[in-house]
Amino acid sequence: MKSLLLASFLFFSSLFATKAQSKQPNILFLIADDWSFPHAGVYGDPVVRTPTFDRLAAEGALFTNAYTASPSCSPSRASILLGRYPHQNGDGGNLWSEFPNAHPTYVQILEKAGYFTGATRKGWGPGEFKVTGFEHNPAGKSFADFTAFLKERKAGEPFTFWFGSSDPHRDYVANTGIQAGMKLENVVVPGFFPDNDCVRNDILDYYFEIERFDRECGQLIAMLEEIGELDNTIIVMTSDNGMPFPRAKANLYDFGTRMPLAIRWPKKVKAGTVIHDFVNFVDFAPSFVEAAGLSKNSMSGQSLWALLAGEKQDRNQVFLERERHANVRKGDLSYPMRAVRNQDYLYIWNPMPERNPVGDPTVHQSVGQYGDVDHSITKFLIMAMEGKAEAGQPDLFQLSFGLRPEEELYDVKKDPYQLHNLADDPAFSEMKTVLRQQLLAWMEETNDPRFEDPRSTFWDQVRYTPDYQMKDIDWQKQIEEYRIRPPFGSVREIPCLPSSQQ
Structure with a gap:
């Protein structure tokens, strides 16, 4: 009798634990490569079309003052994973560095707690991580895509997945934006660029890749809907740093550091929420760990859930x-x-x-x-x-x-x-x-x-991991050869020579 009761107790305890674990939220982290605020439809950009991002904002929270910890790929991504400022990450404060291994990433913490973890395309990087003891990229074990990841996941197992697009990083295929139907005359040209058709065309090509990133994110979200996991998944859509243009990426001006950000999680985030408080990318890791009910002791960031619940916090500024x-x-x-x-x-x-x-x-x-x-x-x-x-x-x-x-x-x-x-x-x-x-x-x-x-x-x-030696580029020849080519075989081709040389 005692053995039967014990067996029953163990069975129901195991069943309860499985159900409790299954209620832990999944995390889908969608990160672009070089996308600046305010280049999304919901922010009022008149050209770029971002229906996936706009949907997440409508069904969750839209942030108007989200900032990367550093406007450079590797240090930004390290701060996302570790919840620590770049200067706290040693070598990880540089691009093309070695990933620091003194503190756990949110991926490691969740993995240890039973989460199934994975990533595709660009995780942390560029740089090296195996030299500091990592078996796979700190963003997660590599998978061909989200489909392959979901196939390997066990039923009911909570997961965290990192989708790291290479869009809208350069190089661009010239004229993709204009040939996709975008209009030169509708582009809002930042005041630190010359306002001419060639610069506008370059911005359209950047927009083209933002739209491609947005479409791919939409495909992943559709997969969550198909498997019935949409509402139990924290979805974050953002970028690592600003647009790959002068005075933007790698700079602390807004076009280098101010990021698009939308978060959807119905359990904690009311649809249509707009957050004007300042948030920093070091806040992601403690938010994810807290959502899973785990400790975030070594992190400098501040969880976002209390802010999203309406709690007043000291978020009147951000440090970069x-x-x-x-x-x-x-x-x-x-x-x-x-x-x-x-x-x-x-x-x-x-x-x-x-x-x-x-x-x-x-x-x-x-x-x-x-x-x-x-x-x-x-x-x-x-x-x-x-x-x-x-x-x-x-x-x-x-x-x-x-x-x-x-x-x-x-x-x-x-x-x-x-x-x-x-x-x-x-x-x-x-x-x-x-x-x-x-x-x-x-x-x-x-x-x-x-x-x-x-x-x-x-x-x-700090070691710079690539060992290549690049050369100066003939930029004047690049200007001479650049042409705007509108669609449908238009006879109008616009050269980009400075006006003094035309």
Whole structure:
């Protein structure tokens, strides 16, 4: 009799545990590669079509002030996985680094707790992870696609899956946007670009890849619906850093750090929620771990669920940073930046202003001239503007490729493209001091090595894993050969030579 009761107890205990485990939420993390805010339909962009992102926003929460921890692939993704700021991740604060192994990722924590984990395409990276002891990419075991992952998953097993698209990273196939029916005249051109058809065409090609990412995300969500797991899955759709254009990606201005973000989870997120508070990508990992009922002890980020439930939090500002992006300065030098952004101002501290923020004007190792900016027709056209700034107009070459002062301050409401530095304006002296003190207090609190030693060479010396040597590019030839080719065999072909050479 006792043995029968014991057997019954064990059976029902096991059944209860299985059901309890099955109620743990799944996590589907959808991350683009180089997609900036506000390039989505729900944010009001007049051109790009993002029905999947817009749906998640309508059925969940839309964030208007979500910021990457660093505007560079590897450090951004490391902070997502670890819930820690880039300067807390050692080597992981650089692009093309080695993944740090001192603290667990949210994937490891969930896997240890019984989650089935996986990833496809671009996980953490670029860089190396096996040298620090990882058997697979820190984002999860590699699968060919979401279908293969779901086939291998056991029934009722909670899962976390990372879908890492390579869109809208460069290179682009020229004219894909315009040939998909998008209109040059509808593009909103950021104020730090020249406004001409060739730049507009480049932006359309970027939009084309955003739309492709959006479609693929929609296919994954449809699979969740088919297996009946949609409402038990936390779906996050975002990007790692800003668009691959000058003064965007690898910069702490908004087009480098401010990200599209939508989260759907009916259990915790009311449909149609809009969050204007500031959130940082270090908040993802503690949110996922907390949702699974697990400990997040080593993380610096703050879980998002209380915020999404309406709790008032201290989220009036966000702190940003970057170190070495590509290896584009003689001596393998980093370009350190730290910043604080609130609703009214962006304050940036450049502790080594003598270094070029976008790299040397001739190639050191990677990419080419000014190698922290991906090659593009937009980049080359701005390079062609060197020394040709018109009186009363912003010097676009200087803004993208010139040296910067140690301090920058922007009124983001009056100057949304951050073109006019107010750091030396006496009228903003008090505000600059307040923001500088906030930034330094955060650096001290989070043990940023640059608080004690602003000119630390730690990130200069971190290994850059590629061993290739790239060459300078003939950018003038690239301009000469670039043509806008509208669809349907139109006779109109638009060249991109600077006006002085046409």
